[in-house]
Every structure is written in C-alpha cells, then in structure tokens.
Amino acid sequence: xxLDLDRFIEREQPRWRELEAMLGKLEAxxxxxxxxxGSLRLHYLYQxxxxxxxxxxxQSAAPQLRAYLEALVARAYAEIHENRAxxxxxxxxxxxxxxxxxxxxxxxxxxxxxxxxxxxxxxxxGALVRWDPEAKEVLLPFDHLMGSPRERVARExxxxxxxxxxxxxxxSSYLMTNNIKVAILTLVTGFAFGFGPLVLLFYNGVxxxxxxxxxxxxxxxxxxxxxxxxxxxFEIPAILIAGQAGFLLGAQLLKGSRDGGSMRRLRAAAxxxxxxxxxxxxxxxxxxxxxxxxxxxxEPVLPYAVKIGFGCVELTALAxxxxxxxxxxxxxxxx
Amino acid sequence: MTGAATHTAEFxxxxxxxxxxxxxxxxxxFVAWLIDMLVIAAAASLFGRMLTLLSVFSEDIAGAVLxxxxxxxxVGYGMAMEWxxxxxxxxxxxxxxxxxxxxxxxxxxxxxxxRNLFRFLDMLPAGYLVGGAACLLTxxxxxLGDMAxxxxxxxxxxxxxxxxxKVAAGKFNxxxxxxxLGARLRQQVxxxxxxxxxxxxxxxxxxxxxxxxxxxxxLKEHFAALAPFPPEAVEGIPDExxxxxxxxxxxx
Numbered sequence: 306x307x308l309d310l311d312r313f314i315e316r317e318q319p320r321w322r323e324l325e326a327m328l329g330k331l332e333a334x335x336x337x338x339x340x341x342x343g344s345l346r347l348h349y350l351y352q353x354x355x356x357x358x359x360x361x362x363x364q365s366a367a368p369q370l371r372a373y374l375e376a377l378v379a380r381a382y383a384e385i386h387e388n389r390a391x392x393x394x395x396x397x398x399x400x401x402x403x404x405x406x407x408x409x410x411x412x413x414x415x416x417x418x419x420x421x422x423x424x425x426x427x428x429x430x431g432a433l434v435r436w437d438p439e440a441k442e443v444l445l446p447f448d449h450l451m452g453s454p455r456e457r458v459a460r461e462x463x464x465x466x467x468x469x470x471x472x473x474x475x476x477s478s479y480l481m482t483n484n485i486k487v488a489i490l491t492l493v494t495g496f497a498f499g500f501g502p503l504v505l506l507f508y509n510g511v512x513x514x515x516x517x518x519x520x521x522x523x524x525x526x527x528x529x530x531x532x533x534x535x536x537x538x539f540e541i542p543a544i545l546i547a548g549q550a551g552f553l554l555g556a557q558l559l560k561g562s563r564d565g566g567s568m569r570r571l572r573a574a575a576x577x578x579x580x581x582x583x584x585x586x587x588x589x590x591x592x593x594x595x596x597x598x599x600x601x602x603x604e605p606v607l608p609y610a611v612k613i614g615f616g617c618v619e620l621t622a623l624a625x626x627x628x629x630x631x632x633x634x635x636x637x638x639x640x
Numbered sequence: 641m642t643g644a645a646t647h648t649a650e651f652x653x654x655x656x657x658x659x660x661x662x663x664x665x666x667x668x669x670f671v672a673w674l675i676d677m678l679v680i681a682a683a684a685s686l687f688g689r690m691l692t693l694l695s696v697f698s699e700d701i702a703g704a705v706l707x708x709x710x711x712x713x714x715v716g717y718g719m720a721m722e723w724x725x726x727x728x729x730x731x732x733x734x735x736x737x738x739x740x741x742x743x744x745x746x747x748x749x750x751x752x753x754x755r756n757l758f759r760f761l762d763m764l765p766a767g768y769l770v771g772g773a774a775c776l777l778t779x780x781x782x783x784l785g786d787m788a789x790x791x792x793x794x795x796x797x798x799x800x801x802x803x804x805x806k807v808a809a810g811k812f813n814x815x816x817x818x819x820x821l822g823a824r825l826r827q828q829v830x831x832x833x834x835x836x837x838x839x840x841x842x843x844x845x846x847x848x849x850x851x852x853x854x855x856x857x858x859l860k861e862h863f864a865a866l867a868p869f870p871p872e873a874v875e876g877i878p879d880e881x882x883x884x885x886x887x888x889x890x891x892x
Contacts, residue, residue, distance in 0.1 A: 332726060355657035362658075371831070375659040376796070382653050383746045395749075472700035478707040485711070486760070493761040496788055554788065568742075572790045579750040582757065 324350035351381035403631030405584035419548030426510020431518035454523040477597030488547035499555025502548040531609035534616025536596035543588040550581040661794040666775035675731030718756040751789040758785030828866040
C-alpha cells in the first residue's frame with residue numbers, strides 16, 4: 306500500500322491525541338470508570354489506532370511513527386483487555402483483619418510442610434549435639450551460644466546492670482532488618498522448585514534443635530523458654546510463613562504444564578505470596594522490638610514466669626488470629 | 641503473546657492487532673540500576689547528615705532510625721517508584737526503560753512487589769550475576785524477578801522524528817518532482833534499510849574515503865533497484881547525494 310505519510314499523519318493525529326488523553330486520564334486514576342459512550346469511544350479509538358499501525362508497519366519512512374503507534378496501542382490494549390479484578394486501594398485494616406490470615410489459611414498445606422521441615426531439622430540438630438557435643442561449634446552461628454549454657458545463665462543473671470545499659474534501639478532495628486532479609490531470601494529461593502526454603506528451614510531447625518538440646522541437657526530449660534518464647538513466638542512462625550510462601554511459589558513450578566502452565570499458576574499464586582510477606586514482615590518488626598527490649602532481661606530483673614507467660618499468650622493470640630481472623634460467617638460466604 | 645524476534649516481544653490482540661515492544665538488555669538495565677543505587681546512596685547520605693542532630697540526644701536511636709530508613713528505602717524504592725510511576729524508577733526513566741506486564745496488561749501491585757523482592761536473589765553472588773545471566777539466557781530477557789512476577793522490561797520508543805537538518809539533501813532534491821516514485825520508495829524500503837542509510841549519512845566522516853565511496857555506491861544500487869528514478873533525475877548525482885535524496889524523501 307502506498308501512503309502519503311504527511312497527509313496520513315495530518316488526518317489521523319487528532320484521534321491519536323484524543324486516545325492519548327483518554328488513556329492519560331485512566332492511567333492517572335485507575336478507579337475511574339468510563340460510561341457506555343466513553344467506553345465505546347475508547348474502543349473505537351483503540352481499533353482505529355490499531356488499523357493505523359497496520360498501515361504504517363511496512364513503511365520504511367515511519368519508524369518513529371510506528372513506535373509511537375505501537376506504544377499507544379499497547380497502552381490502550383492494557384486498559385481495555387485488563388479483566389483481572391481491579392485492586393482496591395491498600396487498607397492496612399483490611400490487610401491485617403482479613404487478607405493476611407485468609408491467605409495464610411488458603412495455603413495451609415505449605416505451612417505444615419514448613420513446620421515439618423523445621424521439626425526434622427530440629428530433631429537432626431538435637432541429635433547431632435547429643436551424639437557429638439563438638440558439633441555445636443560447627444552448627445551454631447552465634448558466639449554467645451558456644452560456651453556452657455550454665456556459665457551464660459550465671460553471667461547474665463549475675464550482671465543485670467550490663468543488660469540494662471546496652472543500647473537496644475539499634476539492636477532492635479538490626480534484628481528486624483536482618484530477620485526480614487532472611488525471610489525474603491526464604492521466599493525468593495522458593496523459585497528454585499522449593500529447594501531454597503527446604504534448605505533454609507532445615508538449617509534453621511538444626512540451629513534451634515541444637516540450642517534447645519544444649520540448654521535442656523544443661524538443666525536450663527526455664528532460662529531457654531524465658532529467653533526464646535517472648536520473641537520466638539512471633540519470629541519462628543514468621544520464618545515458617547516465609548517458607549510457606551516460598552513453597553507456594555516452588556509448587557507452581559513443580560506442577561509442570563498442568564492448569565495452564567507454571568507461569569499462569571505463578572501469576573495466580575503471587576498475590577498470596579506477597580500478602581504473606583507483608584504479614585510476616587509486621588510480625589518480625591514486633592519480634593525485633595520484643596527481643597531487644599524484653600527477651601534480653603532475665604531474673605532477677607524479670608521473672609521467668611512472666612516472660613514465659615507473655616510468650617505463651619503471644620503464641621496463643623497469634624494462633625487464634627491466623628486461624629480465625631477474617632473468617633466469613635456462613636451467610637456471608639459467596640455462592 | 642506470540643513468538644518474538646530477538647530483543648522484541650510481539651503481541652497479537654484478540655482483535656488481531658499486532659504490536660511489538662523492544663526488550664531492554666542486561667547492560668542497559670544494569671546502568672539504570674546503577675543510577676538507582678546512586679539515588680538511594682545519595683538519599684541515605686543526606687538522611688544520615690540530618691540524623692547527626694538526633695545523635696546528639698541519642699546515638700542509639702539515631703543508629704536505629706538510620707538502619708530502618710536505609711532498609712526501607714533500599715527495599716521500597718523500586719516498589720514505590722515502579723508502582724506510582726507506571727513501571728519506571730528514576731534510573732529506568734533516564735535510560736528510557738519501563739516495566740510491563742508480560743501479557744501487555746496493566747502492571748499490578750503484587751507484580752511490582754514480587755519483582756523487587758526477587759532482587760535479593762538476582763543480585764547474588766554479586767553485581768546482579770544471577771539476574772544478568774538469566775537475562776542473557778531467556779527469550780524475553782527476564783531476570784528471575786521478572787519471571788516470578790510475569791513482567792518484562794521494555795525500551796520506550798524515542799519520541800519525535802530524526803534530525804533531518806544533519807542529512808538534508810540541500811535546497812534542491814531532484815527526486816521530489818517524482819511523487820509516485822517517492823511513494824514507491826517509501827513502500828519498498830524497509831525501516832531497517834532506511835535507518836542504515838540515515839546512519840551512514842550521519843557518520844560519513846568516521847569512514848575512510850574508500851569505505852565511504854563503496855558504502856554509498858552499495859546503498860545507491862540497492863535503492864535504485866527498489867525504485868528506479870529516470871535518468872534525467874539522477875544524471876550527474878554522486879552516490880552519496882543519491883542516498884541523501886532518498887533519505888530526504890523517506891523521512892520527510
């Protein structure tokens with residue numbers, strides 16, 4: 306087809322500009338809905354721009370015009386063919402009272418898998434330290450866990466002033482950011498067919514099991530519970546939820562070409578993974594505050610019964626929240 | 641989306657319209673990322689200076705605020721910019737890149753979050769090696785974050801038309817009198833061929849004499865075969881001027 310480009314541009318440009326303006330308004334305010342006339346006009350302009358694009362596709366003289374029209378058609382296509390439910394504005398209240406616990410419950414199998422892997426790691430860690438106490442030096446990544454539990458307990462209970470004087474805000478922020486990074490890494494390595502969370506959760510379990518066995522064998526169970534429960538009751542479930550999200554992504558790849566292919570399934574599963582990450586990040590912020598400002602105080606400053614009781618209340622509240630928050634009553638359920 | 645040629649993604653809509661977008665390669669994306677890193681570092685540095693006032697009262701709290709702010713900015717910068725700026729961070733805007741849904745649809749919030757969280761994996765072991773390798777190996781030049789979020793990164797079309805003043809045919813273009821041949825030329829010459837001729841004129845001074853003569857002779861013969869102008873229009877015109885006239889017609 307022979308095209309007089311200048312006349313073509315002169316004739317069609319007003320419609321391209323009109324389409325551009327309509328798209329600009331729609332993109333700037335995603336909540337805006339067009340009335341019937343507006344929708345029909347948008348569709349007409351989109352089809353017209355598409356037809357114009359087809360005309361200039363073979364024109365050597367119009368690489369810029371072609372690029373402009375392709376960009377215009379692409380924008381219009383995104384607006385017209387987007388049939389996924391429009392996301393409403395983010396509401397923290399709705400997120401914490403409904404979205405997060407509901408996403409957790411929707412993917413419960415992945416959570417139990419994360420629990421099972423962590424428990425297997427804990428059993429392995431405890432067994433390794435029992436049979437070979439030297440293994441502690443290899444398994445535990447923290448210096449303060451290397452020595453004898455009895456000596457540590459005596460040292461910390463004997464010098465409460467030292468703990469009271471320690472800077473806690475910076476420590477708290479470090480714990481929050483570090484734990485959130487670990488949680489994100491646990492999630493994203495799920496992309497390796499779930500292998501990443503499998504390794505990270507198992508290793509986390511090994512460390513937990515080794516520490517637990519070490520302290521229990523030394524008769525320091527109360528100290529251990531008082532030290533770990535206040536922050537661990539949120540921190541450990543948060544890491545398990547990160548594993549849950551990682552397994553959720555990995556499972557979509559492992560299913561192969563079923564249900565429209567792995568990319569289609571990933572697209573469907575990704576919103577839940579994002580919700581889980583948002584929720585666990587909030588949990589880790591709380592855990593970081595508790596660990597820095599509460600967990601580090603021991604008897605005689607803070608009785609262990611109080612700390613253990615606090616941790617148990619937190620754990621029960623968390624379980625109740627994740628199990629029941631935001632459940633719809635039967636009459637509210639959609640058909 | 642249908643099959644794509646190298647570095648482009650082609651979409652066929654239900655109305656049978658076809659449009660393509662140019663995919664961004666790992667090198668240009670790396671430059672955009674470097675710009676973003678500079679922006680984040682500058683923001684962190686500025687914020688750190690502001691916090692020196694707070695550290696007079698409590699170094700502990702100042703350290704905590706700095707740690708949390710840096711973390712929030714480094715993780716949230718990409719998410720916030722891509723969400724509020726239609727798929728563009730500052731680095732991407734400078735380099736004319738944009739994140740797009742892989743099916744050409746509107747970018748969703750969860751996609752922005754997922755692709756930015758996956759930076760933790762793509763950055764490993766250093767300098768985006770994992771992400772860069774994935775970019776090189778995948779058909780649509782996607783890092784792992786793009787695959788997980790179903791997104792692609794495209795190069796935005798350059799707006800405007802080429803600067804013809806630099807290659808203009810001069811006051812008199814003997815081909816302009818043959819409008820039907822000019823139209824045929826526009827129809828026959830492919831966009832890539834037109835671009836080559838345009839670039840040859842722009843960069844003529846970079847060529848040696850012999851190479852320049854050979855190049856313009858080849859171009860002239862190619863264009864003459866596609867749309868032969870009558871002898872009176874081409875008589876006495878050097879090959880380079882012939883190509884200049886052709887480009888003048890093609891782009892004007």
